[in-house]
Amino acid sequence: MAIGVKILKRPTAETSYLRATLKAMVLTLRHIFRPKVTMQYPEEKSGKDWTLSARWRGTHRMLTDEQGRAKCVACGLCPQICPANCIKLVPGEDEQGNRYPLIYEIDEFRCIFCGYCQEVCPEEAIHVGVHYENSEYSRDRFVYDLERLCAQTHAVSTLWDPSDPKGE
Amino acid sequence: MTFFLIASIAKILVVFTVIMVGVALLTLAERRICAWMQDRLGPNRVGPEGLLQPAADGLKNLLKEETLPAQADRVLFMLAPAITFIPALVTMAVIPFGAPLSTPWGEVPLVVADLPVGFLYILAIASLGVYGVVLAGWASNNKYSLLGGLRASAQMISYEIALGLSTVAVLLLAGNVTLSAIVERQQQSLFTWNVFPLGLAYFIFTVAAFAETNRLPFDLPEAEAELIAGYHTEYSAMKFSMFYIAEYASMVTASALMATLFFGGWDIPFTHWDDAPPWTIWKTLATVVAFSLKVGCFLFLYIWVRWTLPRFRYDQLMALGWKVMLPLALGYLAVLATAIWVLHDRLGWAYDTRFALALFGVNLLIAVPLVFVLDRGRLVAGSVAEEHA
Numbered sequence: 001m002a003i004g005v006k007i008l009k010r011p012t013a014e015t016s017y018l019r020a021t022l023k024a025m026v027l028t029l030r031h032i033f034r035p036k037v038t039m040q041y042p043e044e045k046s047g048k049d050w051t052l053s054a055r056w057r058g059t060h061r062m063l064t065d066e067q068g069r070a071k072c073v074a075c076g077l078c079p080q081i082c083p084a085n086c087i088k089l090v091p092g093e094d095e096q097g098n099r100y101p102l103i104y105e106i107d108e109f110r111c112i113f114c115g116y117c118q119e120v121c122p123e124e125a126i127h128v129g130v131h132y133e134n135s136e137y138s139r140d141r142f143v144y145d146l147e148r149l150c151a152q153t154h155a156v157s158t159l160w161d162p163s164d165p166k167g168e
Numbered sequence: 169m170t171f172f173l174i175a176s177i178a179k180i181l182v183v184f185t186v187i188m189v190g191v192a193l194l195t196l197a198e199r200r201i202c203a204w205m206q207d208r209l210g211p212n213r214v215g216p217e218g219l220l221q222p223a224a225d226g227l228k229n230l231l232k233e234e235t236l237p238a239q240a241d242r243v244l245f246m247l248a249p250a251i252t253f254i255p256a257l258v259t260m261a262v263i264p265f266g267a268p269l270s271t272p273w274g275e276v277p278l279v280v281a282d283l284p285v286g287f288l289y290i291l292a293i294a295s296l297g298v299y300g301v302v303l304a305g306w307a308s309n310n311k312y313s314l315l316g317g318l319r320a321s322a323q324m325i326s327y328e329i330a331l332g333l334s335t336v337a338v339l340l341l342a343g344n345v346t347l348s349a350i351v352e353r354q355q356q357s358l359f360t361w362n363v364f365p366l367g368l369a370y371f372i373f374t375v376a377a378f379a380e381t382n383r384l385p386f387d388l389p390e391a392e393a394e395l396i397a398g399y400h401t402e403y404s405a406m407k408f409s410m411f412y413i414a415e416y417a418s419m420v421t422a423s424a425l426m427a428t429l430f431f432g433g434w435d436i437p438f439t440h441w442d443d444a445p446p447w448t449i450w451k452t453l454a455t456v457v458a459f460s461l462k463v464g465c466f467l468f469l470y471i472w473v474r475w476t477l478p479r480f481r482y483d484q485l486m487a488l489g490w491k492v493m494l495p496l497a498l499g500y501l502a503v504l505a506t507a508i509w510v511l512h513d514r515l516g517w518a519y520d521t522r523f524a525l526a527l528f529g530v531n532l533l534i535a536v537p538l539v540f541v542l543d544r545g546r547l548v549a550g551s552v553a554e555e556h557a
Contacts (some may be wrong), residue, residue: 018539021476025472025476028205028476031207032204032206036204036207036209038207038208038209
């Protein structure tokens with residue numbers, strides 16, 4: 001007998017393979033008629049048991065003002081805080097002295113979706129979105145420029161609120 | 169003669185087509201039923217309710233790359249899938265699947281070949297199936313494949329004995345090895361279906377047939393957890409697919425055999441309308457449907473059991489085969505032969521419902537100690553003796 005092999009004493013009087021088999025077969029047969037848990041994805045995107053959280057951090061969205069211009073003032077905080085270094089910002093200034101982004105690009109492949117850019121933004125301009133369907137046919141389509149960020153329409157993330165940790 | 173040839177060719181084509189389509193649908197049924205048992209939906213995308221899934225699978229397998237291991241035995245490697253595939257199909261030839269069809273040119277018995285030695289033919293061909301598996305395992309030149317092949321041969325040989333012995337009981341009762349005669353014998357009433365006078369033989373036959381077709385809980389030749397995929401590890405594309413088609417085809421054959429030997433074949437219960445001439449097209453259709461329904465029930469049983477039971481350990485499998493099934497089948501045969509001798513030769517009863525019910529009683533008497541004494545922690549036991557401390 002090998003060392004350290006523990007052999008459990010099995011009750012021989014009450015065990016029955018046949019009866020156990022029949023019981024198991026009744027169980028599996030019952031399961032055939034149970035409601036199914038499968039969510040049929042492309043048609044069903046959320047069910048009563050599962051919806052995407054309002055705190056979900058997905059691909060970005062830039063909010064715009066009434067004139068349709070990006071709210072961004074090119075303060076430079078988001079590229080500063082971004083741990084993945086995926087935001088490219090070149091600031092510009094118009095005749096009235098208002099700063100605006102000349103170039104604003106986010107590389108969604110580098111992005112780790114931490115949501116810091118949204119937290120740090122003083123103008124509530126850049127947001128991470130409640131969105132996950134991002135397929136494209138080529139890699140370069142994953143660098144979102146300002147125009148594309150402004151054109152997104154999905155909901156923005158509420159992020160985690162320390163004063164309301166359970167999201168109630 | 170010409171009529172016989174044309175009728176035979178037509179029957180062969182029809183049976184072949186029906187089996188192949190049946191096998192395709194069976195793969196789908198297996199996947200969907202197992203999904204339902206696991207609270208999932210299963211493949212339902214290709215075609216309505218996934219009905220075209222087998223076609224998509226077949227197309228995929230045709231287009232996939234054929235691999236040939238460098239060290240494999242080329243000829244046997246190519247041949248093995250065919251050797252598994254052919255016996256699985258050929259067995260169906262002797263199974264009667266309906267009442268004779270009357271045509272303007274004469275009656276056509278609905279069995280491809282009504283062999284006088286029908287049953288022996290099935291036993292002979294069924295044991296050929298193991299060659300394909302063993303050769304596939306050996307020709308792959310892969311340790312795991314070889315182990316799978318060896319397991320298959322050991323398992324099939326062990327259970328073939330029980331299978332054969334359980335059917336001897338049927339032959340004792342029918343006094344004939346022609347399958348159409350066996351079916352005819354069962355048509356008197358519901359209780360003359362062999363499952364009643366020979367209930368235990370049916371039980372042994374079912375278990376052994378599961379082992380013969382390598383289905384769970386007896387799928388040790390594949391045992392993906394231990395042997396990767398066993399004998400078909402090295403196969404790809406259509407050759408791999410052939411093993412699957414063979415497995416399902418032998419399932420169909422085994423189910424058809426269960427229906428024929430124990431459940432009255434194409435007999436429709438509770439009526440004698442279908443048993444006797446004049447044969448009409450409606451009688452033929454109704455009996456074919458009855459037969460298909462019976463086969464379908466057994467196919468469902470196969471799938472049902474597969475997704476219920478875990479696989480046996482190898483020593484458990486061997487112990488069950490040699491220490492339980494074989495003695496049980498032998499003992500049962502002795503008791504049953506005695507009972508038939510007493511009833512038939514001593515008391516001079518003709519074979520009818522009374523005879524069948526008497527034998528049914530004998531079966532119940534044997535089943536009681538079997539279920540309440542033998543099946544108590546003995547059928548499937550641990551591999552090592554307990555330490556007595």
